[in-house]
Amino acid sequence: MLPVGEPKFRRRKADRPDEIVEAALQVFAAKGFAAARLDDIAARAGVSKGALYLYFATKEEIFRAVVELAIAPNLKGVLAMVAAHPGPFADLVAQFTARMAEVVENSPVGRVAKMVIGEAQNFPALAGVWHDELVAPALGAVAGAIAAAQARGEVRPGDPRAYALSLVGPMLLGAIWRETFVPVGAEPFDLSGLARQHAQAILTGMLTNESRAA
Amino acid sequence: MLPVGEPKFRRRKADRPDEIVEAALQVFAAKGFAAARLDDIAARAGVSKGALYLYFATKEEIFRAVVELAIAPNLKGVLAMVAAHPGPFADLVAQFTARMAEVVENSPVGRVAKMVIGEAQNFPALAGVWHDELVAPALGAVAGAIAAAQARGEVRPGDPRAYALSLVGPMLLGAIWRETFVPVGAEPFDLSGLARQHAQAILTGMLTNESRAA
Amino acid sequence: MLPVGEPKFRRRKADRPDEIVEAALQVFAAKGFAAARLDDIAARAGVSKGALYLYFATKEEIFRAVVELAIAPNLKGVLAMVAAHPGPFADLVAQFTARMAEVVENSPVGRVAKMVIGEAQNFPALAGVWHDELVAPALGAVAGAIAAAQARGEVRPGDPRAYALSLVGPMLLGAIWRETFVPVGAEPFDLSGLARQHAQAILTGMLTNESRAA
Amino acid sequence: MLPVGEPKFRRRKADRPDEIVEAALQVFAAKGFAAARLDDIAARAGVSKGALYLYFATKEEIFRAVVELAIAPNLKGVLAMVAAHPGPFADLVAQFTARMAEVVENSPVGRVAKMVIGEAQNFPALAGVWHDELVAPALGAVAGAIAAAQARGEVRPGDPRAYALSLVGPMLLGAIWRETFVPVGAEPFDLSGLARQHAQAILTGMLTNESRAA
DNA sequence: TATGAATGAGTGTTCATTCAT
DNA sequence: AATGAATGAACACTCATTCAT
Structure with a gap:
């Protein structure tokens, strides 16, 4: 009192x-x-x-801190999950896409990503941080899991990085859609449903006939 | 004089x-x-x-004109192709993704898209134009073709808009990647190769067993 | 109208x-x-x-322009006078000190000099300009005239630059006095009178016995 | 605890x-x-x-304290010397100029003087303090000694204050030179040598024929 | 139609000064 | 007595927009 x-x-x-x-x-x-x-x-x-x-010290330093804040807690966990996953690949994909949809839906990652994309020209250092600390490791981890699955005969031949983009592209685009177009009246996507449907479709196309039968 | x-x-x-x-x-x-x-x-x-x-009249008007300039000639043609395509769906997808990769690779659409995404909050009108005149029609056309293919029994059940995102997401992400991360040292993607590989994978997952056999 | x-x-x-x-x-x-x-x-x-x-382009550029404005028209003429003077040395000194007093009295040189002195640490470039374009040439010209007079046997041996400072020091100090202390109540100096009296005194001390007799 | x-x-x-x-x-x-x-x-x-x-209480108060600190110990002693000196005038001048060169060379008086000159407009109070407590007494003391020497027939007629300026001007200018122009590449003066040479020259011009002969 | 000098509101950054602890 | 986090006014510089020519 x-x-x-x-x-x-x-x-x-x-x-x-x-x-x-x-x-x-x-x-x-x-x-x-x-x-x-x-x-x-x-x-x-x-x-x-x-x-x-x-x-x-500067406005840019504040921006950098924001970027790092958005990076650190949200996606490191997902990466660990991918890196540690033993297989089979289909299970990993199901878990991964679901988790990714959840993170995108409930964290500011989408908004920050949009900022980084928009300001990349003027502040390349930020795009660099975002790439080096988040995007490249994440893509690398997924591509690594894909390559391992290929080695096990679970996934068809093909460029693992391109497959990784095939896997995550739609969800990320969904996040951008939400931040960019929904505010001006676009119909939103159900990110979790999108993740499920996409995972099933892309998996079918990626798996070998043998593993698909399994 | x-x-x-x-x-x-x-x-x-x-x-x-x-x-x-x-x-x-x-x-x-x-x-x-x-x-x-x-x-x-x-x-x-x-x-x-x-x-x-x-x-x-204003800087924003110039921006709007730029957006419209970038939209009109580049993607209208693709849409027409999609809308007019009779089938089978597999052929359409192959053509569509190849054409899309080409447009993204050779036109400023990627850069303009990045601008629209980055400035969407401050200039919602622009995001609106971009959505209404480009993104929504394009997505609608693709979703429409998918729905038609579903009706013909070529494509499995599922949300056509989500399937459309599954189809175009990786290529668009590739475009953003090129504009945002390649300048800071990221390894570039071969957009045409990506388009081919992705088309094949996602198609396999989208097609019904019957049409796939065909 | x-x-x-x-x-x-x-x-x-x-x-x-x-x-x-x-x-x-x-x-x-x-x-x-x-x-x-x-x-x-x-x-x-x-x-x-x-x-x-x-x-x-910047505040400093404006300052530089001010410095150059104050330099150019005011002292170049004096220098020419000194450089061209044939002798005898006594005549030159009389003319020179009188002209210098006049310039100091009627031009902003004094005020600008004070600024340059005060800001020298923070803007060494300005002190450099002032030195290179005004002070060093002026001192050099006077020292040169003194050396010539020494060669002719009119002026006693000794460091010509130091003699030059002996010659101009009191007048410059008088200028600083006027700008710095008169505004706070100090008794002003009559610069012309000071110039005359100083010229006579310092001349007597500088001339050789022979030329003094002349 | x-x-x-x-x-x-x-x-x-x-x-x-x-x-x-x-x-x-x-x-x-x-x-x-x-x-x-x-x-x-x-x-x-x-x-x-x-x-x-x-x-x-304020930054200005600190500045004032600095000015007073720099004034007190350094020049009071010189003044006492001048005031107490019995004559002949030539000896006083020799001692005085040498001591002055030494003080200028080894104390921060030169730097503080430059500050006072530079900030005089913005802080007239400081110029006032500097004038009242240092410059005016010093000039007065020297002028007094000159007047006394004139009364004794040692020094020629003329304004004693102006003579005082003739006496100290070159050394003070040398101090300003050192602080202002030497850092930007100007050739330094040997203050002690300057003091000796100047003292001799100006003395010759100031002394009466009789006392000069002595 | 075209110019480009001029405007003035807006913003990142600095720093003397204050005050709760 | 001493701290140092916090304040807020101040200022150099920018740039979209206007308008006399």
Whole structure:
């Protein structure tokens, strides 16, 4: 009952960066990098504009932190799952696509991905981070699992990276669709249903006759 | 004493808007909407900055014209092909994916698409145009062809729109990959090869046993 | 009688840079480089802040233009006088000091010099310009004339550059005095009188007995 | 459980202001007033930025303290020497110029002087302090000694203040030269040599024929 | 039709100063 | 006495848009 009114200074250094990055995620996702105003980020984080510079040197650094925030917790787990999976390949694909649809549906990855794509020219460093830390490892892991399945005779011959794109492309496009076109009136996709249907179709085409029979 | 013989080959004024849009396409594609400067567009079009406003009311109008320019000639033809195709479905898919890979590889559609995605929040009108005039008709046409093939018993049951996404997703993702990650060192995809391999795989999964046997 | 009221655009490109530099001279002299605000310069020049950037790329460029403005017309003439002087040395000194006092008294050289001195650390480039284009040539010319007079037996042995400083030091210090201390209540110096008295005293000390007798 | 043995050699709090002023001298001399950052001063003094405000109300107050620090110990002694000197005038001048060259060479007076000159407009109070406490007394003392020598028939008639400027000008200009132009590549002066040569020349011009003969 | 000088609102960044601890 | 997180006003520079010519 004592502390009345908002104290002017909150003194919570440890929490601030996360609060700022969280606020920045909202603003960047809503406006894109260039159109996002530091004033807005500060206001949404409940700090002054100057306070931003206690934790980040430039606007671009804040963006980078947002990207890293979106990367780290969301997809590392999926990768581990893929890497560790023993087989058969059909099971992996079913689990993987379902998990991917879930992540896309419930995390800001889609919004951040859109930002990275949109700002790639002006901030190649960000595209680089996103590629090196997320996209390339993810694609590599999936391609690796495919190659292993090919070696086991489960999957037909063909470029494993291209197969990986065949596998994940529709879900990612669904995520972009949701962020880009649904707000202007497009009919949304049911990402989980899409994932299921696509997994079944693409699997049938990828598996060898023998493993398909199994 | 009067200025004599001044214009040698004065450009037709009727050409100006197209020249401007063409220049704007380059600049927007290189920088994105917000970072593109009207000065650059004017310089590249060989006109003064003020002249831009004789033909377009705002920067956004120029962007809109660019989007429309990129849409019209490039994809309308593909749509016509799809709409008119009699069957069998397998042939259509082979033709369609090959043509799509070609368009993506040789036209600025990929770059413009990236811009639209990136600026969708700030300029929903543009995402709307892109959706209404390109994406929705295209997806509809493909879904329609799929539905027809399902009716003919060529394609398995399932949501035709989702199947359409399964069909085009990997190629579009390949286009985004090229524009976004290849410049920062990612390994490029061979879009034509990807189209072929994907078409074969997804077709196998989509076709009914009967039609597959055929 | 027709043009009533101030037109919004004046369209006098040729005159603008000079007007801006003139205004900048006032403001820089009054505040120093760092404390001068571009708004003030623009307002005093009767243009918008943006217009400044049509003619100068940065604040520092404006400063540089001011420095060059103050250098060029004021002291080049003095140098020519010194370089061309045939002798005797005593006559040269009398003319030179008088002219120098006059320039210091009636031109902004003093104020600009003070700025250059004050900002030398932060903008070494400016000190460099001032040194290379004004101070070093001037000192060199005077030292050269002294060396020539020594060769003719008119002036006693000794370092010509140091003699040059002996010659000009008091007048320059008088200029600094006027700009720095007179505004806070210091008693001013009569620069012309100072020049005369100093010239006589230092000349006596510099001349050889023979030439002094002459 | 209480904090034990925390301070080893905690600095006496009484020393703090001096440490701050000493640090400020370095920073102000290196950057000038406006460009000096309180952060830098605090860091160099080994205290927090907030601690500065325990001892000084504003940045300007710190500057004032620096000026006073630089004034007091360095030139008061010279003045005393001048005031107390019995004569002959030639001896006084020799001693005085030598001592002045030494002070200028080995103390921060030159740098602080440059700051005062550069910031005089923005902080007239400082120019006032510098004038009232240093420059005016010094000039007065020298002028007084000259007047006394004139009364004794040692020095020719003429304005004693102007003679004083003739005496000290070159050395002060040498100090400014060192701080301003040597860092940008100018050839330095040997201040002691300059002082000797100048003293001899100006003395010859100032002394009466009788005293010169002596 | 065309120019391009001019505008002025907008924004990232800095930094002296304050204050809860 | 001392800290250092936080503030907020200030300012250089940009650029879409206007308009006299």
